[in-house]
Amino acid sequence: MNLKELSEILGLSQTTVSRALNGYPEVNAETRQRVEAAARQHNYSPNRRATSLATGRSMTIGHVIPASTQHEMVNPIFGDFVAGAADVYGERGYDMLFSHVTDGDERRAYTELKRKGTVDGVIVQGPKVNDNRIDELTKLGLPFVVHGRASGAQADYSWVDVNNRRSFKRATEFLLDLGHTRIALINGLEDMDFAQRRRAGYLEALEERGVSPDPALMRSAEMTEVYGHHETRDMLQLDDPPTAILAASMISAIGVRRAIEEVGLTIGRDVSVITHDDELSYLRNGQDVPIFTATRSSVHQAGRVLAEMLLRRIEEPDAPPEHQLFEAELVVGRSTGPAPTGD
Amino acid sequence: MNLKELSEILGLSQTTVSRALNGYPEVNAETRQRVEAAARQHNYSPNRRATSLATGRSMTIGHVIPASTQHEMVNPIFGDFVAGAADVYGERGYDMLFSHVTDGDERRAYTELKRKGTVDGVIVQGPKVNDNRIDELTKLGLPFVVHGRASGAQADYSWVDVNNRRSFKRATEFLLDLGHTRIALINGLEDMDFAQRRRAGYLEALEERGVSPDPALMRSAEMTEVYGHHETRDMLQLDDPPTAILAASMISAIGVRRAIEEVGLTIGRDVSVITHDDELSYLRNGQDVPIFTATRSSVHQAGRVLAEMLLRRIEEPDAPPEHQLFEAELVVGRSTGPAPTGD
DNA sequence: AAGTACTTTCAAAGCGCTTTGAATGACGTT
DNA sequence: AACGTCATTCAAAGCGCTTTGAAAGTACTT
Numbered sequence: 001m002n003l004k005e006l007s008e009i010l011g012l013s014q015t016t017v018s019r020a021l022n023g024y025p026e027v028n029a030e031t032r033q034r035v036e037a038a039a040r041q042h043n044y045s046p047n048r049r050a051t052s053l054a055t056g057r058s059m060t061i062g063h064v065i066p067a068s069t070q071h072e073m074v075n076p077i078f079g080d081f082v083a084g085a086a087d088v089y090g091e092r093g094y095d096m097l098f099s100h101v102t103d104g105d106e107r108r109a110y111t112e113l114k115r116k117g118t119v120d121g122v123i124v125q126g127p128k129v130n131d132n133r134i135d136e137l138t139k140l141g142l143p144f145v146v147h148g149r150a151s152g153a154q155a156d157y158s159w160v161d162v163n164n165r166r167s168f169k170r171a172t173e174f175l176l177d178l179g180h181t182r183i184a185l186i187n188g189l190e191d192m193d194f195a196q197r198r199r200a201g202y203l204e205a206l207e208e209r210g211v212s213p214d215p216a217l218m219r220s221a222e223m224t225e226v227y228g229h230h231e232t233r234d235m236l237q238l239d240d241p242p243t244a245i246l247a248a249s250m251i252s253a254i255g256v257r258r259a260i261e262e263v264g265l266t267i268g269r270d271v272s273v274i275t276h277d278d279e280l281s282y283l284r285n286g287q288d289v290p291i292f293t294a295t296r297s298s299v300h301q302a303g304r305v306l307a308e309m310l311l312r313r314i315e316e317p318d319a320p321p322e323h324q325l326f327e328a329e330l331v332v333g334r335s336t337g338p339a340p341t342g343d
Numbered sequence: 344m345n346l347k348e349l350s351e352i353l354g355l356s357q358t359t360v361s362r363a364l365n366g367y368p369e370v371n372a373e374t375r376q377r378v379e380a381a382a383r384q385h386n387y388s389p390n391r392r393a394t395s396l397a398t399g400r401s402m403t404i405g406h407v408i409p410a411s412t413q414h415e416m417v418n419p420i421f422g423d424f425v426a427g428a429a430d431v432y433g434e435r436g437y438d439m440l441f442s443h444v445t446d447g448d449e450r451r452a453y454t455e456l457k458r459k460g461t462v463d464g465v466i467v468q469g470p471k472v473n474d475n476r477i478d479e480l481t482k483l484g485l486p487f488v489v490h491g492r493a494s495g496a497q498a499d500y501s502w503v504d505v506n507n508r509r510s511f512k513r514a515t516e517f518l519l520d521l522g523h524t525r526i527a528l529i530n531g532l533e534d535m536d537f538a539q540r541r542r543a544g545y546l547e548a549l550e551e552r553g554v555s556p557d558p559a560l561m562r563s564a565e566m567t568e569v570y571g572h573h574e575t576r577d578m579l580q581l582d583d584p585p586t587a588i589l590a591a592s593m594i595s596a597i598g599v600r601r602a603i604e605e606v607g608l609t610i611g612r613d614v615s616v617i618t619h620d621d622e623l624s625y626l627r628n629g630q631d632v633p634i635f636t637a638t639r640s641s642v643h644q645a646g647r648v649l650a651e652m653l654l655r656r657i658e659e660p661d662a663p664p665e666h667q668l669f670e671a672e673l674v675v676g677r678s679t680g681p682a683p684t685g686d
Numbered sequence: 687a688a689g690t691a692c693t694t695t696c697a698a699a700g701c702g703c704t705t706t707g708a709a710t711g712a713c714g715t716t
Numbered sequence: 717a718a719c720g721t722c723a724t725t726c727a728a729a730g731c732g733c734t735t736t737g738a739a740a741g742t743a744c745t746t
Contacts, residue, residue, distance in 0.1 A: 001458075002731095002732060002733085003732060003733060003734095004732075004733095012696090013695065013696045013697075014696090014697095014732090014733080014734090015695075015696060015697080015698095015734085015735080016694080016695055016696070018733070018734060018735090019695095019734090019735095022734085026694065026695085027694075027695090028693080028694060028695090031694080031695090043454075043458070045455055045458055045459055046459065046732080046733065047396075047458075047459055047460050047731085047732050047733070048459040048460065048461050048733095049392050049395045049396045049401065049459075049460055049461075049732080049733090050396055050701090050731070050732035050733040050734090051733055051734075052392045052701095052733085053390075053392045053393055053396050053700095053701050053702070053703085053731090053732080053733070053734095054700080054701055054732075054733045054734040054735080055701085055733080055735095056701075058392065060440070065429070075422070075625060076419040076422060076625060076626075078422070079418070079421070079422045082441075083443075086408070086441060086443035087443060089443065090443040090444065090445070095440050095441070095442060095461065096440065096441045096442075096443070097403070097438050097439065097440050097441075098425075098429060098438070098439045098440075098441070099433070099439075100426070100429035100430060100432065100433040100439075101433065102433070111386075112388055115344075115386070115388050115390075116388055116389065116390055116391040116392075117390050117391060117392055117702095118391050118392075118438065222625075223625070224624075224625040224626065224627065225625065225626050225627065226627045226629070226630055230630070251625055251626065254597055258634070261604060281567075282418060282419060282565070282566070282567040282568065282594055283419075283567065283568050283594065284567065284568065286569070287569055287573070291601070345701095345702055345703085346702060346703060346704095347702075347703095355725080356725065356726045356727075357702090357703080357704090357726090357727095358704085358705080358706095358725075358726060358727080358728095359724080359725055359726070361703070361704060361705090362704090362725095365704085369723070369724065369725085370723095370724075370725085371723080371724060371725090374724080374725090389702080389703065390701085390702050391703095392701085392702080392703090393701070393702035393703040393704090393731090394702080394703055394704075395703090395731095396701090396702080396703070396704095396730095396731050396732070396733085397702080397703045397704040397705080397730080397731055398703080398704065398705095398731085399731075460732095687746100688745100688746090689744105689745080689746080690743100690744080690745070690746095691742100691743085691744075691745095692741100692742080692743080692744090693740100693741085693742075693743095694739105694740085694741080694742095695738105695739085695740075695741095696737105696738085696739075696740090697736105697737095697738085697739095698735100698736090698737095698738100699734105699735085699736080699737100700733100700735085700736095701732105701733090701734085701735105702731105703731085704729105704730085704731085705728100705729085705730085705731105706727105706728090706729080706730095707726105707727095707729100708725105708726085708727085708728100709724100709725080709726075709727095710723105710725075710726090711722105711723090711724085711725100712721100712722085712723085712724100713720105713721080713722080713723100714719105714720090714721080714722100715718100715719080715720080715721095716717100716718085716719080716720095
């Protein structure tokens with residue numbers, strides 16, 4: 001059933017039927033009802049490709065996933081984020097499209113997405129420290145919003161981010177207050193912008209309290225369980241091991257816990273652990289009492305907010321860019337305690 | 344730059360340019376070269392919506408995510424699966440589209456996808472025991488393949504699955520061989536087809552060895568960390584607690600481990616644990632020595648194979664359905680040991 | 687009665703591509 | 717010289733929708 005057939009059944013022109021269905025005012029109320037009833041009855045819905053071609057809008061949002069960022073697509077945090085965005089798309093009649101492109105081809109991918117008119121806008125994820133995607137997209141004129149920030153970008157752009165610097169500063173201060181001075185940071189990969197900011201917050205707190213940072217306690221790794229475990233194992237073997245560890249994600253924190261327990265230490269007593277908690281749905285930080293003391297901020301919520309921002313941007317491309325900075329909550333669980341007093 | 348402009352620049356008709364670019368034989372070799380060079384130079388690539396409208400193919404594969412299956416999209420296993428599929432789509436020039444639909448609306452979603460011509464085919468994920476999606480899609484005539492099987496479906500259809508029954512049977516036998524008889528099963532939700540099969544394998548092994556299954560040791564829950572923890576806690580408090588636990592995923596196994604350690608027991612000595620391992624990229628089962636003894640089968644690989652199967656189906660809709668059954672490997676790690684002898 | 691304004695409907699053009707069916711010209715055959 | 721073949725190119729139709737500009741009909745003024 002297409003528009004032509006439907007209009008023939010109704011004895012109306014395609015114009016009128018189309019307008020009736022799309023809520024244009026210049027259609028007689030009675031006619032509109034007839035049309036709507038017939039559309040329902042014959043199970044008609046417009047062919048999206050044709051609509052899209054005619055209007056120039058695809059009603060689709062793109063997510064370009066670089067295959068290089070090995071596991072980004074696969075990244076469990078990414079999953080929750082996308083689910084949040086997908087909620088909004090669903091509500092507003094948009095679809096979501098993934099392009100899995102090989103390393104370094106993002107630029108071409110964006111250009112094609114724009115040229116081919118596949119999508120109306122894109123969400124940029126996982127910005128690096130100097131991420132040229134932002135300037136490229138600005139030049140390209142394809143509406144976009146960024147999850148996170150990229151320090152080096154020229155132009156102003158829309159973003160949603162967590163205050164990573166402040167939340168890691170607070171977490172560090174919390175540990176310092178508990179008497180810890182050997183505080184380790186198991187960060188994400190430090191070419192990522194968010195990781196830089198977290199590290200900055202961590203260093204800021206140490207410096208303000210006159211604790212000089214120890215490079216041996218600052219690790220940067222992919223946020224997997226295995227790396228969290230590996231780095232922790234390694235640091236616990238140092239002559240002067242850390243008494244507290246700051247982890248970048250629940251996943252790596254799980255590895256941290258495994259390592260601590262493996263060497264016979266007790267978490268929260270011998271070694272304190274704070275993690276960042278993205279509130280992943282299948283990896284809740286405990287039910288009532290949090291397992292880990294954590295800086296908490298819902299990545300699912302970030303997905304929602306960002307999607308809404310993008311849709312606004314698509315509707316009003318000339319509006320000034322919007323920004324939203326979430327403050328992470330510091331929730332205290334059972335993984336932290338006073339620094340063990342020397343022996 | 345569109346086809347019309349490009350053809351004007353070249354002084355050729357749109358027909359010829361289109362054919363040159365699409366590799367039709369009736370174009371002079373020299374002409375083709377000129378066209379290709381010009382296309383490159385002017386950065387031309389065809390508008391996908393127009394192509395799509397003209398050919399009737401969208402070059403897009405759909406994944407319908409029911410919002411009811413609370414966390415399916417978010418599900419970390421889903422992520423790896425989709426990444427595998429996305430690889431194949433990328434290689435073959437297909438895009439991937441997600442529709443996030445509210446509960447029970449899958450049917451309408453499929454119908455619309457078909458009617459609107461948004462996608463050329465869909466992948467069905469997480470089949471339930473009697474999943475009517477399969478019969479609906481068959482009726483609809485929209486090409487599809489299934490990740491897993493749905494016992495109740497009428498028609499024959501294409502699927503890829505792990506031999507869940509056999510792998511859980513083997514895992515159970517392995518534990519029985521170690522002397523365990525109080526073996527618990529922390530299954531996934533049992534309206535899922537795969538969970539039924541796993542349970543069947545588990546029961547089969549017990550029965551063959553004359554061990555009568557204890558309902559108190561058979562749990563069925565969402566495969567999250569928290570549930571794994573919760574069910575384990577609960578079972579360890581029984582008068583006659585299990586000495587071995589079979590978990591449905593790495594995520595729940597992590598919860599199982601937390602619960603075991605919390606009550607001061609040691610995994611692999613006091614309580615043995617076997618988990619199913621989907622080889623999630625960010626949650627590897629250890630580096631050299633597996634953390635958990637596990638039944639292992641790559642869900643990423645399943646995604647690849649299934650995507651290839653679907654593309655074949657789209658190209659040859661009348662070919663008979665294909666099936667592929669992976670056997671899971673049983674890898675022995677440090678989480679299993681002989682049953683503790685009396686006290 | 688004629689003119690104006692408004693409401694409602696329509697025919698046709700256009701979105702950018704593919705594909706059908708025809709045309710053109712070069713070449714070899716008879 | 718006339719004909720059939722073949723290689724190459726093209727004009728135009730069509731995919732299914734939206735939207736422009738015009739037309740028809742109705743009601744209201746003067």
